[in-house]
Amino acid sequence: MSEPSHQDNVKKIASIIGDVKFAMLTTVTAEGHMHSRPMTTQQTEFDGDLWFIGDKRSEAVQDIAARPQVNVSYSRPDKGEYVSLNGEASLPTDEAKLDELWSDFYKAYFEGGREDPNIQLIKIHANGAEYWESDGKIRTLFQMAKGAVTGKQAHPGSNETVKL
Template identity: 65%
Template sequence: MSEVTHEEAVKTMAKIIKDVKFAMLTTRTAGGELYSRPMTTQEREFDGDLWFIGSKDSEAVADMRERPQVNVSFSHPDKNNYVSVSGMAELVEDRAKLDDLWSDFYKAYFDGKEDPNIQLIKIHAQGGEFWESSGKLVSFFKMAQSAVTGAKPDMGKNDTVKL
């Protein structure tokens, strides 16, 4: 068992996430089923929140509008690194943030940054788990509370497992 601080956990998750181009965003449908979709990972440092760009008329956005509890998973099997983040989705309208996140990649999905169908999605992380190639499994919870309050979360104990 080892102790991992909130800062160390976020730093490790950020390191893993930055190497993964696409994440799987899981929502709950109106019928109660879990449904996952690929989303482009933003080239931003993970700080406890995740950002995505989606379509206002998509089923994913409709799901998040009604049932904001989500999970986002990142997988880099070549490095044997994985991250799972649970949190609450917020649908955001913020022109400055769109300018910050926009890349030419999105031209394949939208008619430029002015497309009225663009929806910013902010995931407020509440908890997460990551696995590193070293074989350490580190769990941490209460991340959202810490992100909101700035207080150091109770990280609990962390297990080491061989993968």
């Protein structure tokens, strides 16, 4: 069996994260600690890059400016799907992209609306990802119980690491 192509890997990740409203963005602080915070997923087609809208004054943006290596995780526990992406973040200025991503939802965060000077695009170019898919809660619990009783390794679903 051949290795999945880059395009296949991107499609697989896109299929899992496509409907997830919030992701957890992890950055490294000035003290060297990892810090995660929820970010609103932008409804754009995943092509290996992720986009978020942040605040220039936020710790997340400060962390990215100094240490661009980040992790973004997505979770759909109701479907037994989980993704962890690692990548390099940047802080581009792109008015056309901001127009594409902007919605009135962000007025709650930015007093000046779309023209607020503190709006900052965050772009994450994914280097790789790991995803997990289970066969559903009942089957996963059964597999785990079976493993506990028999002493054999449980196989509650699939787990893959991919390069992006």
